[in-house]
Amino acid sequence: MLAFVLRRLLQAALVMLAVAFVAFMLFQYVGDPVLQILGQDATPEEVARVRAELGLDRPFVVQFTHFVGQALRGDFGVSLRQGVPVAQLIAERLPATLELALLAAALALALGIPMGVYAALRRGTWLAQLFMTLSLLGVSLPTFLIGIVLILVFAVQLGWLPSFGRGEVVQLGWFSSALLAPGGWRHLVLPALTLAVFQLALIMRLVRAEMLEVLRTDYIKFARARGLTDRAIHFGHALKNTLVPVITITGLQLGGLIAFAIITETVFQWPGMGLLFIQAVTFADIPVMAAYLCLIALIFVVINLIVDLLYFAVDPRLRVERGSGH
Amino acid sequence: KTFKWASAGEIPSWDIHSQNNALSNGIHAAVYESLVYYNSKTFKVEPLLAQGWREISPTQIRFTLRKGVKFHDGAPLTADDVVFSVQRAMARTSNFAIYTQGIDKVVKVDDLTVDILLKGPNPVLLNQLTELRIMNKAWAEKNRSVQPKDMKSAEENFAHRNANGTGPFRLKQWVPDQRLVLERNPDYWGKPATNVTEIVYTPIKADATRMAALLSGEVDFVLDPTPQDLPRLRANPNLKVIDGVENRTIFLGMDQFRDELPGSNVKGKNPLKDLRVRKALYQAIDIDTLHRVTMRGLSQPTGALVAPQVAGWSESVHKRLPYDVEAARRLLAEAGYKDGFEVDFACPNNRYINDEQICQAVTAMWARIGVKAKLRTLPLTTYFPMIQRYEASIYMLGWGVPTFDALYSLQSLVHTPGPGGDGNYNVGRYSNPKLDAVIDRAKTETDPYIRPRLLTEALQMHNDDVVHIPLHNQIIPWAMKKNVEVVHRADNRLDWRLIQVN
Amino acid sequence: MDKLLEVHDLVVEFPTRRGVLRALDGVSFDIAPGEILGVVGESGAGKSLTGAAIIGLLEPPGRIAGGQIRLQGRRIDDLPPHEMRRIRGRRIGAIFQDPLTSLNPLYTIGRQLTETIQTHLDVSAAEARRRAIELLKDTGIPAAEERIDHYPHQFSGGMRQRVVIALALAAEPQLVVADEPTTALDVSIQAQIITLLKRICRERGAAVMLITHDMGVIAETCDRVAVLYAGRVAEIGPVHEVIHRPAHPYTAGLMRCIPDMETERERLHQIDGAMPRLSEIPHGCAFHPRCPQAMLRCHDARPPLMPAGATRAACWLHEPAATAAVAETAR
Amino acid sequence: MSTPVTNPAAIPLVAVHDLARTFDVSAPWLNRVLERKPRQLLHAVDGVTFDIPRGCTLALVGESGCGKSTVARLLVGLYRPSRGRVLFEGQDVHATLATRQGRVLRRRVQMIFQDPYASLNPRWRVEAIVAEPLREHGLVRDRAALRERVAELLRAVGLSPHDMVKYPHQFSGGQRQRISIARALATQPQFLVCDEPTSALDVSVQAQVLNLMKDLQRQHGLTYLFISHNLAVVRHVSDQVGVMYLGRLVELADKRTLFAQPRHPYTRMLLEAIPKLHATGQARTPVQGEVPNPLNPPGGCAFHPRCPHADARCQAERPALQTIGGVRVACHAVQEGRI
Amino acid sequence: MRAAWMRWWDSDLGYSLRRSPTAMLAAAIALTCGLAALLAPWVAPHNPFDLASLDLADARLPPVWYPEGTWRYPLGTDDQGRDILSALIYGARISLFVGLVSVALSVAIGVALGLLAGFVGGWLDALLMRLCDVMLSFPAILIALLIAGVGKALFPNAHETLAFGVLITSITLTGWVQYARTVRGSTLVERQKEYVQAARVIGVAPWRIMLRHVLPNVLGPVLVLATIHVATAIITEATLSFLGVGAPPTAPSLGTLVRIGNDYLFSGEWWITIFPGLMLVLIALSVNLLGDWLRDALNPRLR
Numbered sequence A: 001m002l003a004f005v006l007r008r009l010l011q012a013a014l015v016m017l018a019v020a021f022v023a024f025m026l027f028q029y030v031g032d033p034v035l036q037i038l039g040q041d042a043t044p045e046e047v048a049r050v051r052a053e054l055g056l057d058r059p060f061v062v063q064f065t066h067f068v069g070q071a072l073r074g075d076f077g078v079s080l081r082q083g084v085p086v087a088q089l090i091a092e093r094l095p096a097t098l099e100l101a102l103l104a105a106a107l108a109l110a111l112g113i114p115m116g117v118y119a120a121l122r123r124g125t126w127l128a129q130l131f132m133t134l135s136l137l138g139v140s141l142p143t144f145l146i147g148i149v150l151i152l153v154f155a156v157q158l159g160w161l162p163s164f165g166r167g168e169v170v171q172l173g174w175f176s177s178a179l180l181a182p183g184g185w186r187h188l189v190l191p192a193l194t195l196a197v198f199q200l201a202l203i204m205r206l207v208r209a210e211m212l213e214v215l216r217t218d219y220i221k222f223a224r225a226r227g228l229t230d231r232a233i234h235f236g237h238a239l240k241n242t243l244v245p246v247i248t249i250t251g252l253q254l255g256g257l258i259a260f261a262i263i264t265e266t267v268f269q270w271p272g273m274g275l276l277f278i279q280a281v282t283f284a285d286i287p288v289m290a291a292y293l294c295l296i297a298l299i300f301v302v303i304n305l306i307v308d309l310l311y312f313a314v315d316p317r318l319r320v321e322r323g324s325g326h
Numbered sequence B: 001k002t003f004k005w006a007s008a009g010e011i012p013s014w015d016i017h018s019q020n021n022a023l024s025n026g027i028h029a030a031v032y033e034s035l036v037y038y039n040s041k042t043f044k045v046e047p048l049l050a051q052g053w054r055e056i057s058p059t060q061i062r063f064t065l066r067k068g069v070k071f072h073d074g075a076p077l078t079a080d081d082v083v084f085s086v087q088r089a090m091a092r093t094s095n096f097a098i099y100t101q102g103i104d105k106v107v108k109v110d111d112l113t114v115d116i117l118l119k120g121p122n123p124v125l126l127n128q129l130t131e132l133r134i135m136n137k138a139w140a141e142k143n144r145s146v147q148p149k150d151m152k153s154a155e156e157n158f159a160h161r162n163a164n165g166t167g168p169f170r171l172k173q174w175v176p177d178q179r180l181v182l183e184r185n186p187d188y189w190g191k192p193a194t195n196v197t198e199i200v201y202t203p204i205k206a207d208a209t210r211m212a213a214l215l216s217g218e219v220d221f222v223l224d225p226t227p228q229d230l231p232r233l234r235a236n237p238n239l240k241v242i243d244g245v246e247n248r249t250i251f252l253g254m255d256q257f258r259d260e261l262p263g264s265n266v267k268g269k270n271p272l273k274d275l276r277v278r279k280a281l282y283q284a285i286d287i288d289t290l291h292r293v294t295m296r297g298l299s300q301p302t303g304a305l306v307a308p309q310v311a312g313w314s315e316s317v318h319k320r321l322p323y324d325v326e327a328a329r330r331l332l333a334e335a336g337y338k339d340g341f342e343v344d345f346a347c348p349n350n351r352y353i354n355d356e357q358i359c360q361a362v363t364a365m366w367a368r369i370g371v372k373a374k375l376r377t378l379p380l381t382t383y384f385p386m387i388q389r390y391e392a393s394i395y396m397l398g399w400g401v402p403t404f405d406a407l408y409s410l411q412s413l414v415h416t417p418g419p420g421g422d423g424n425y426n427v428g429r430y431s432n433p434k435l436d437a438v439i440d441r442a443k444t445e446t447d448p449y450i451r452p453r454l455l456t457e458a459l460q461m462h463n464d465d466v467v468h469i470p471l472h473n474q475i476i477p478w479a480m481k482k483n484v485e486v487v488h489r490a491d492n493r494l495d496w497r498l499i500q501v502n
Numbered sequence C: 001m002d003k004l005l006e007v008h009d010l011v012v013e014f015p016t017r018r019g020v021l022r023a024l025d026g027v028s029f030d031i032a033p034g035e036i037l038g039v040v041g042e043s044g045a046g047k048s049l050t051g052a053a054i055i056g057l058l059e060p061p062g063r064i065a066g067g068q069i070r071l072q073g074r075r076i077d078d079l080p081p082h083e084m085r086r087i088r089g090r091r092i093g094a095i096f097q098d099p100l101t102s103l104n105p106l107y108t109i110g111r112q113l114t115e116t117i118q119t120h121l122d123v124s125a126a127e128a129r130r131r132a133i134e135l136l137k138d139t140g141i142p143a144a145e146e147r148i149d150h151y152p153h154q155f156s157g158g159m160r161q162r163v164v165i166a167l168a169l170a171a172e173p174q175l176v177v178a179d180e181p182t183t184a185l186d187v188s189i190q191a192q193i194i195t196l197l198k199r200i201c202r203e204r205g206a207a208v209m210l211i212t213h214d215m216g217v218i219a220e221t222c223d224r225v226a227v228l229y230a231g232r233v234a235e236i237g238p239v240h241e242v243i244h245r246p247a248h249p250y251t252a253g254l255m256r257c258i259p260d261m262e263t264e265r266e267r268l269h270q271i272d273g274a275m276p277r278l279s280e281i282p283h284g285c286a287f288h289p290r291c292p293q294a295m296l297r298c299h300d301a302r303p304p305l306m307p308a309g310a311t312r313a314a315c316w317l318h319e320p321a322a323t324a325a326v327a328e329t330a331r
Numbered sequence D: 001m002s003t004p005v006t007n008p009a010a011i012p013l014v015a016v017h018d019l020a021r022t023f024d025v026s027a028p029w030l031n032r033v034l035e036r037k038p039r040q041l042l043h044a045v046d047g048v049t050f051d052i053p054r055g056c057t058l059a060l061v062g063e064s065g066c067g068k069s070t071v072a073r074l075l076v077g078l079y080r081p082s083r084g085r086v087l088f089e090g091q092d093v094h095a096t097l098a099t100r101q102g103r104v105l106r107r108r109v110q111m112i113f114q115d116p117y118a119s120l121n122p123r124w125r126v127e128a129i130v131a132e133p134l135r136e137h138g139l140v141r142d143r144a145a146l147r148e149r150v151a152e153l154l155r156a157v158g159l160s161p162h163d164m165v166k167y168p169h170q171f172s173g174g175q176r177q178r179i180s181i182a183r184a185l186a187t188q189p190q191f192l193v194c195d196e197p198t199s200a201l202d203v204s205v206q207a208q209v210l211n212l213m214k215d216l217q218r219q220h221g222l223t224y225l226f227i228s229h230n231l232a233v234v235r236h237v238s239d240q241v242g243v244m245y246l247g248r249l250v251e252l253a254d255k256r257t258l259f260a261q262p263r264h265p266y267t268r269m270l271l272e273a274i275p276k277l278h279a280t281g282q283a284r285t286p287v288q289g290e291v292p293n294p295l296n297p298p299g300g301c302a303f304h305p306r307c308p309h310a311d312a313r314c315q316a317e318r319p320a321l322q323t324i325g326g327v328r329v330a331c332h333a334v335q336e337g338r339i
Numbered sequence E: 001m002r003a004a005w006m007r008w009w010d011s012d013l014g015y016s017l018r019r020s021p022t023a024m025l026a027a028a029i030a031l032t033c034g035l036a037a038l039l040a041p042w043v044a045p046h047n048p049f050d051l052a053s054l055d056l057a058d059a060r061l062p063p064v065w066y067p068e069g070t071w072r073y074p075l076g077t078d079d080q081g082r083d084i085l086s087a088l089i090y091g092a093r094i095s096l097f098v099g100l101v102s103v104a105l106s107v108a109i110g111v112a113l114g115l116l117a118g119f120v121g122g123w124l125d126a127l128l129m130r131l132c133d134v135m136l137s138f139p140a141i142l143i144a145l146l147i148a149g150v151g152k153a154l155f156p157n158a159h160e161t162l163a164f165g166v167l168i169t170s171i172t173l174t175g176w177v178q179y180a181r182t183v184r185g186s187t188l189v190e191r192q193k194e195y196v197q198a199a200r201v202i203g204v205a206p207w208r209i210m211l212r213h214v215l216p217n218v219l220g221p222v223l224v225l226a227t228i229h230v231a232t233a234i235i236t237e238a239t240l241s242f243l244g245v246g247a248p249p250t251a252p253s254l255g256t257l258v259r260i261g262n263d264y265l266f267s268g269e270w271w272i273t274i275f276p277g278l279m280l281v282l283i284a285l286s287v288n289l290l291g292d293w294l295r296d297a298l299n300p301r302l303r
Ligand code: HEM
Pocket: A040, B009, B010, B021, B022, B023, B247, B380, B384, B398, B399, B400, B401, B402, B425, B490, B491, B492
């Protein structure tokens, strides 16, 4: 177990290094921060001076090593747009994205799994067909379109929900929550829904397919032969076996949620990391972009690790070492 | 009354001397005031913190400060604050150097009098001073904010997130990308007409969402509504749209330096160096349709490089060459390009109103005379550096004139590139010594009679040579609820003293 | 009524694209309490389907298209699902071929056992666990108290098969349907399992329907044996009779195919040809194309099960009208 | 083996000498280091020696997991041996396979796999399956000739040439097994390794397959290594029988001798466990005790925990395979004459 | 050709297609869109990419059933005076091209690497799977932004073709991973199967075993994944266009049309928004439905 975690951490470090490298490539290619800083009237001397101040005149390798060294200490430099340490910016924005992504994930799981189970068990009923059709729409529609249509319907036409922003927040230590603030949920509904739709559809289809597969296995047949109740068979035996692949995909998708949040956050002016990132892109705010990439990679790595540990919790076959148990 | 408004951008800092950003300059003006300011209706410079001024010599101007003005923390405004603030704007980490270029130093005469000493005669000093806002010296010293915030360093001064000005509003809360709240300053020295007690600003980047926020009533005012939605907004009984000509001219520039254009099928020569070709391109543009369809009327077609508010503008330079496809074809044929030619064409896609659509439409119009423009559109972050590397053959640019003086444009756009900001955006690298000479004379000419003539002459020479192909002055629409009364300003900023919410 | 299970004229069909396939066609047999009935026949003859039909677990699109199944005189083939569920496990237990895939890998065997017990019997959790341990001991699993909390993958193949048996017996059913319970195992484990099965039947008085390819196992274990061919019962009777005096030519052929330990032959006897596919079962007796004794009649009419000595066989040779003389030539 | 080679017919076609194969089943390196576990080696086959004369059949029997399939795979070169050699007509098989001669050898040694369905590619037509070895070895190049040869092979195994266009799933188990035999015969091999070729079949189909194999042996002088756990089948097909236990050969004898007079206690127990057809209702005696863990085999004679005759020597010392009364057997008790 | 078609129509797959009305409908839609896109120059009433033919005066005309509508532009025109119907057909051509090519590339790369990893195993396997991990950390959007940046820096002048290059490369770079993983998993299973060992015993070279034996048997799930991926690739392309890393503005793809249309959602000129969106959803939906059907049809247990 310990060895497993250690091995994963080692791999994670490699993955992170690769990501850092790519992140660092950003410095080279995405826009020129110097012109952004100095504005249009800069003289060549000024440009050279700022270039030197930012360390952009040094060789690539030196810059990269410096970057990794700083990044390891959590120092990603200063946002060129806001003049604030990037780490601080990210810390401010992380809660908003996390809250949104977690809520969307919860929504996707809480609705997706039962809908998938239903669609598998009641294959052919009209409700199951409806679920399947809706899920197809969910995977076919681009996120931004869904978001804007939701705004159009619920904010503009019906006026039920706000169309942008996060509203008031409640501070809980470093974390800030809109959900706990009075009326805060109203701000969360539309973005979370938009973000969840794709995942929901995916999870639902996945659960259905897996469930159908599991329902055909011998142990389910044998469980039936033992006369167990349908409840016990479907939710005790089948669902748990279904969960193993669902956990993998969901884990990866949660990371995807955070990445997808870029679009949702832009559409809803949700003050999270995605918005930060996209604004950094329009400003060529390279330190922010680099930090964002590294953070996303870190989140992926952590989620992968958690997924693997969850595997251990769910599937006893993985718990024993190979070779023993004969 | 609370006034809630939105636009796409966000201000980078509350430090008034850190970033010269149009949006933040406009917002800062609610909290910090400058010595003089434009009158929102006439666009004449009028006194603000300075009660008056007088020219002691061409290079020494004496300003008398208004009495009884208090900063938000209660400290009175003194000459020390003015000296401190102007010097602060001249600091190395400040981005306001363009507004202090001509200033040699600032000297306190007495508690309510300062002298500004110039390096040479400066016809646009007052215009520059409109953007130099005044900060309290003692407050800045107490709160480690003597130097403007350096955006490249993590070091954060107090003034980055806090404000202490003399303006009609005080900073209450600023959460970047979320909300900016200003509240009424009860101790304001003036008697502003506004009935607003609180101003809430939210940046909303996505166009559709911003419009949705207005339509759903979540904001009262949108600074930058999307042009295609205007007919709808105008038709909405709860909303209204007001617009006015912005002091910004959109034009196309052409590479007139290279001997052969990269990406063109014409080898060995540069067709854009040929005046006939430039004229042909000009005359092939159906500006009226562009105005009517693409801009939906939100433009003022022009043949000049500057907007009407700008000194040097005249009816004659405003007149365009006529739209005439036949003439264009003929000119091309005369120049030896009967079948047209291929040329590279670059445009920004998120900078000017409808920039991408304009370029597409122009591409289509040129296609009719056989000029095959290969259009590429880039976001402004990559576009501006790209054209400054002289990589575009034909490019789009919009030039605003904060000083309301045509020299600003002529020097940057037409003068042969050189030191001191000459031709810094002449990215077609046009060079005409005669024109340069006229521009150079205008730099020091302060005579209110001769100066405009010089500028007009330069603009006319520019037109005669078709250095650029002017398109139009942008008309900026503002959208708001019916019950909101504001004054539209050509610099696209709100005058906080005049907002009414009924 | 002294019969535990009666299957009468069972028909199982698969509707497919190219028409309806009849996989079982008029299968009839019965099992008495405490009896072990062996079921043999060529691969695809319908052995597993018969078992599945009895426990009501035919996989769709398969369906019972005719006939009756009675358990202690009560029809069970038309019961609604929830009632059938109560019979499964409680009154009819089932054992499938593959011990590895029959157990849910995610739960301890203890949990699977107590779950089954508690579904059918009204006992406390502690009592259920006690019984589970008992069952494991009964099936010969050493250190049952400890191993009850292990997961299926921690057991060897033979032990897993024993766990499956324990599960089938958990609610003390009166009938056990065992579908090839030893095919995957080697002789020594096979012997253990068969011994176990027999002992448990003897001790608990349960009846067993044992499906297998292995004639040795049949001979050793069963009281009676049914021979299936192409979805029909070819012959049914006491095991000794069927093995030593088969009445149906197919059975006879089958018995002669077995390589035996005593005599030595250069060539094994074989039945030429292959069983017809379901879509092209010939008219009349399904075996007639391969039958050395086929008569004209076999082409036209399908023989019913007829008494033939101590057994009953579906063969016109044993039609009462047909004389012993004909039967004599068959020998 | 030890007799000097004088006449070519006396050379056994296949000679296996001290063949061993271990599998490394250790945990990954980091786990081993952290948990201080040693490397774990599984001795699947551990020093097996036998010959098969031309035209003869050697059967291997033994419990599941005792290494029968591993021996088979070693013989056809699917695994490389950890120790020992396999000689085919005096040539080292694994050395030859590495050289240009390897293709010729491939042609001469073929294998029939246990599962008739799994060993046929489900997406190929029978024609392609049977023709593959012919094409691979360039034996027949012409399309029509290839077809003709495939038809001939199918006829040889009792299938119709019309079956060529069908897919494997359209055949019965016995027919599938015939297809794989036809494929194995395509290159006209001299040596055929058969790994439980009939265990999935019912008796009538089994009889068909076994008869076919015998016919081929008679007609073409094939040599077989035959693996099965059905002793009745073994008795029918084989000339010699080797009994394996935990990777080792414990007894190797002529078929008649072995069945009439088993020497090794394990062989005896195995024969006891055979269900007897003609003694209906009679219980048999299963082999006692649990199957040992191959990763951690008992010391000394691996069978001693289950052996009724085991003594102190059996626990300590591993018996070698010795010829006693014409039978090769590895048992202290037999060698000492205790049984 | 005809015979092959008839044979297919009569096969189990063809039969199950005939049996499923949704699949038939989806196939019909997909076929129509595909053919229209393929034959765009002959099918479309106008050539929307021919700039000289555009008339700005015709911009934003409504569909034909409105009083101002004309049969010249059955579905109306967009802000440049482009015929929406023609733009849709040409846009679908680009979108389908990008979708199909990038999926084909993803499949090719993913299947090749997955096969290699599964078949060769060892360090190659470990290396390739770690590579998958790295790729998984980058959403397609980020990759696209990166490649666009790098590409523009490297080839500042190759813009039109570059846009497609960026799209295809970035979708491919993020897409191959799923195929590699699936194929590797199946290969590990197939490799153990006896027919592979049988081929070895016959003496078939390893790479031929890989291609001729293993590949056809692992292709099933790949096929299903790929049909779904086509739809997601088109959507990804649309999303990338939304972020401004898409097709050039003078030759808009379906995604670009949707993005442009996005600006007209509130303006009343709904046809600029709705038709491209509808077309996108229709294509995605039909391809997805086909994928769904194929998954069920290829599963013998469901047949
Ligand atoms: C002298 C010619 C000018 C040039 C070459 C120029 C260039 C630029 C550039 C490259 C940007 C993008 C950087 C940024 O977003 O901050 C920008 C932004 C902007 N400029 Fe200028 N500018 C000029 C004059 C003006 C004038 C005269 C005004 C106002 C009257 C103005 C108003 C703005 C505004 C509102 C923005 C957007 C600010 C934001 O989004 O943060 N510009 N300009």
